[in-house]
Amino acid sequence: MATLSTHVLDTATGRPARGVPVTLLDADGTALAEWVTDDDGRIGALGGDLPTGSYRLRFDLDGPFYPEVVVAFRITADEHHHVPLLLSPFGYSTYRGS
Template sequence: MASLSTHVLDTSAGRPAEGVRVSLEAADGTLLAAGVTDADGRVGDLAADLPPGEHRIRFGTGAWFEARGVAAFYPEVVVAFTVGEDEHYHVPLLLNPFGYSTYRGS
């Protein structure tokens, strides 16, 4: 089985995004795992036994910005990805109130 971690960085502030709610779902919407980013903006062990197939990570970005008094355009960010091999997958999110980007990290 594969493992999964994530990291959220607030590019508008130039620092990690601590306290972002993160959930991991199977392609059919079944909740597989959930967590909250730590002081470094990470959820280091979101999944330790992720099966092959399509999955989604859902980031609670709107609530996170709202808690900080910042108006944001996206109420959430959903990243769909495919797991194939038994290896570690890392999905970072670079975030600001009006945009985001992601990539497969290491």
């Protein structure tokens, strides 16, 4: 089984994005769990042990342009997966972290 974490950074302010609601969804769009980022913009353990498969993280931003960001990804190995999100008012990026 794999583990999952995330980190949300506001690149416009150079600070962590705290208080962001995050939902873990399975491939069918069923919500598996919900969290809110801590003061450091992190959620350390999303969903416990996850089997291989496709998932989505939905970040509810309520921003000026993006009300939400959905990141689809695949877990293919029994290891830790980290999915960071970098935000600005009119853009975002993500990558597979460590």
